[in-house]
Amino acid sequence: MKIIIAGAGEVGFHLAKLLSYESQEITLIDPDKKGLAYADTHLDIRTVKGDATSIAILREARVDSCELFIAVTSSESINITVCVLAKQLGATKTIARISNTEFIHYKDEVGFTKFGIDELISPEALAAAEIELSLKQSSFDENYEFEDGALTMAGLTLPRSASFVGKTVKQAAEIFPEIHFVPIAIQRFGTQYTIIPRGNTKFKRGDTVVFITSEGGADELCRLTGKENRAIKDVMILGGSQIGYKTARDLSEKGFNAKLLEGNRDRAFEIADELTKVLVINSDGRNVDVLEEENIAQMDAFIAVGPNSETNIMSCLVAKSKGVKKTIALVENMDYFDLSHSIGIDTLINKKLLAANNIFRYIRRGEVVAMTKLSNLNAELLEFEVKANSAVCNKTIKSINFPITAIIGGVIRNGVGMIALGSFKIQEGDRVVVCCLLKSIKTVEKLFV
The missing domain is CATH 3.40.50.720 (NAD(P)-binding Rossmann-like Domain)
Incomplete structure (x- = not known):
């Protein structure tokens, strides 16, 4: 995918770095020669020095063949202006970073898409929302909501008191058959390896485990792990x-x-x-x-x-x-995420990562509705909308040729979240939440195209 990013600040540079890892064709525009020089020498991308509001500069960046144009300069007005210009000059999809959250609130009423802006993002608003969710689910280290909480991702470190420590996933499911949560990713204590759990995967004390929960699942998870959702x-x-x-x-x-x-x-x-x-x-x-x-x-x-x-x-x-009991810190250095729990802080918030998660779904194939990367884990959570011609449509989960490094965490049907097991049949219009390691993303995407 050909992507142009206007703005080589902290958000722009971080996006360029992550997207370049995905083997995307990235062009970075910025008037600051120093910032561009650093990006040019550290990333496999093309750089263009100049004002992104210049039509000549946009044409030099080949905006007419751009599939995704992202404006993330520090100026809200510049980002809006540049996206309007880019759309008129041939960009397929545009995203503007803004600080005034009223624009997002009244997005449909104002009709930004008519101006040429497909999406508005505010890293600050995303961070504030992340903080609020962390307070709402105070016993968990990591949280993410799909469809206003129809399904929720919850991450925690298993204490010795957890009822299913020492048991396999299958054994735990047999002992607690009515539970409303399912494990989707595990990182063993003291390792950097991410495991997509299967029936014979054993829970161990100190594991960092990410679960998908439907209604009531968070309370059950707290009860079985000895955590208190204060x-x-x-x-x-x-x-x-x-x-x-x-x-x-x-x-x-x-x-x-x-x-x-x-x-x-x-x-x-x-x-x-x-x-x-x-x-x-x-x-x-x-x-x-x-x-x-x-x-x-x-x-x-x-x-x-x-x-x-x-x-x-x-x-x-x-x-x-x-x-x-609950501490939340805003950090800019991504390396601190690896240290957060070992030094005793409950939740770390990073604006660049939140903005990247919000934008990344536009480069994924298939009807991706929402997406988040799991902190410290080499995995992504993606929410796909099932189309009539999707390979998974009208099939039971156990009959789908799913890669072993990916797992379906849940399904949202008509606004209701469900923990979907092997006999569950996926239908058109369902929203399916999938956790997968980075190496299996392309295989998973093909199932939902």
Whole structure:
């Protein structure tokens, strides 16, 4: 696929890197020579120096043969303008990064597609939504919802107390036949290998296991693993960035008691004026004494979304040491994901990864509705819509020639999520959630084309 990315900032560069690994034909446009030079020497991509709003530059990038145009510069207005131009010059599909989430809310009413913009993404809004979901499913390390929670992905590390530790998947299914969850990926403790579980796969203490749950499955999973899905009410947020602001606003509107710490006086007063339900404190939240003065020990959750990843991590560790049960840190360095659980932080959020997940579904073949990469695991979760001519249509799961490194986690039919086992028959219009290792993605895609 021929893809053009406008903007070589942190999101653009990360996207170019991930997409180049997929052997896509990538062109990166940016006016900054230094940023382009780094990308040119580190990635197998083509670079074009110049202003992406220039028609001449877009033509130099061969926009007329572009299948996917992604505008992710730091300027919302530039991204919108560039996508409109790209569409008029022949780009098949366009995606614009925006910061004003009103555009997403009123997308259909305004009719952005009529202007030439097929999709709008806001990394900040995605991060705020991810934080909210992590608080909702507080006992799990990783979460993702399909179709507003019809099916939910939940990841956790198995403690010794888990009822099915030492048992195979088949044995666990026989002991707990009425459960509403199924394991879809396992990473053994101390290894980097991802296993797609089969009937004879044994659960072991310390395994990082990703499950798909239907309604009620999350509570069952907590009960069988000895986890407690604690109700979270009191939340402290460190940092008044766009993500901090959106998180505080959304949580306060949903009844949480939100307290936000912001060191910049002007920014703190600005947020306080706009968010009347949030207690905004103009103070440096990196100071342990300040955190104690603000009763951090009484908080149910601590969310660090400041501009510095290391500060966010250290602040979460301080919160943990004071007894806070749920900690969430915003990080920019992808390498930190491997360390998150070993150093004691519950959830890490990365804007670049969230944006990439949102965009990646457009390069997958088949009717991909949603997609997410599993943190620390060499696997993807894809939601496909079944068409009448799909190879899986009107077939039972056990009769489909599915690769051994992939598994169907569940099916959403008419808005209802179901854990689908071997005798389940897939129908046109079903939305099928599949977990697969990267090497089997192309094989899986062919089944849903």
